[in-house]
Amino acid sequence: MAKKRRDLRIVKPTRAEQKIIDRRLAVRSKRRLAARRAAKLTTTRTRFVERGLKKAGLTSAEIKRLRDK
Numbered sequence: 429m430a431k432k433r434r435d436l437r438i439v440k441p442t443r444a445e446q447k448i449i450d451r452r453l454a455v456r457s458k459r460r461l462a463a464r465r466a467a468k469l470t471t472t473r474t475r476f477v478e479r480g481l482k483k484a485g486l487t488s489a490e491i492k493r494l495r496d497k
Contacts, residue, residue: 474495478491478495481494
């Protein structure tokens with residue numbers, strides 16, 4: 429039996445539903461922002477520290493060894 433064709437009108441969410449959707453999206457983007465902030469912090473910090481080590485005259489191999497620890 430052929431599947432009944434759905435009514436193809438666009439149904440907009442009610443105000444209450446939209447609120448729920450917005451809240452979920454906000455949480456997701458906040459989480460993404462937080463993750464990005466954390467990642468940025470660590471990378472810039474390591475880069476900063478490594479630049480200091482390079483200035484102190486360590487070879488890149490030595491810096492790599494330190495990084496692995």
